[in-house]
Amino acid sequence: MPPAATVAQHPLDGSEGPAVAPLPGSDFAPLLKTVKGQGLLERRTGWYAAGIAANLVALGAVITGMVILGDTWWNLFLALPLAVLWTRTAFFGHDAGHAQISGDRKASRVIGLVHANLLLGMNEAWWNDKHVRHHANPNHVDKDPDVGVGALVWTQKQAAQREGFARWLTRNQARLFFPMLLLEGIALKIYGFQFLRRQPARERALSGLLLAGHLALYATLLLSVMSPGKALVFALVHHALFGLHLGMAFAPNHKGMEMPDPDGDRWGHLQRQVLTSRNVRGAVLTDWFLGGLNYQIEHHLFPSMPRPHLRLAQPLVKAHCASIGMPYAETGIIESYRQALEHMHEVGEPLR
Secondary structure, three states, rough: OOEEEEEEEEEEEHHHHHHOOOOOHHHOHHHHHHHOOOOOOOOOOHHHHHHHHHHHHHHHHHHHHHHHOOOHHHHHHHHHHHHHHHHHHHHHHHHHHHHOOOOOOOHHHHHHHHHHHHHHHHHHHHHHHHHHHHOHHHOOOOOHHHHHHHHOOOEEEEOOOOOHHHHHHHOHHHHHHHHHHHOOOHHHHHHHHHHHHHOHHHHHHHHHHHHHHHHHHHHHHHHHHHHHHHHHHHHHHHHHHHHHHHHHOOOOOOOOHHHHHHHOOOOOOOHHHHHOOOOOOOOHHHHHHHOOOOHHHHHHOOOOOOOOHHHHHHHHHHHHHHHOOOOOEEEOHHHHHHHHHHHHHHHHHHHO
């Protein structure tokens, strides 16, 4: 039987409606034991080493191609593979932040700094601070920064407080979502530099040096290959495609899923992570395109689980949820975007 329902606030407008009752923390223990017993929490250092090496070689190949083509608009076609490889780089940085690649804290930080700060110009300290809070309380309006008020809002209560241009933006946020992702690549750099002031002096110096080094290397590459005008266009197209690809990987994960009542009972780990997450059904290509984040439920339940093991853990998690009556959300990739956009549309409905 499904878990008993309790009265909780509707995630959109605060009205009362049914919600799943909190489950005991012990519901997670049998699943954890099974997953550990099958060795799915053991790291795959060799897999990651090969993947990182292949990604770096591919990045080098694209850069070589840019140099060979030289000062020509044909170089714009290389902005796409470079954006795709940058997204792969971000996935490795993400995995390092979760200690999926190495159990050594210093090694994980070095991998994160190289992939995020140096190769992408994205401050790994900012990302980890934000991402840890998200994982601890996904879709919680008071605790998850991913559903806080920003350019977009995620509840009708947030929407009701919008004024001026922000109000117009909220009314149209569903149709503007994907176009806005074109700005995300640049926004990530800005957020990273802004976060420097919150870091301790030594960390700030290292992070800032690597971020500045990234900008210097990126500008040197483009300006040594192309004229300033072409270099600027390339940078804008490249960052737009990078932001779009990265956003498309993260958008299906939680948008439109359960949002815990801030004033209600505290959910257990299994309930908190499963009910707020959505898996995206697919095969090898989907896994590659979404960087394993299509197994969002498994990733949230076991953040340190290596990416190649998420697919193996999925049937175990799904079967366990079925055995205790826990809803398990899984859709195709197009449907996942539809549900996320529908939620954003409903949030802005009272303003239209």
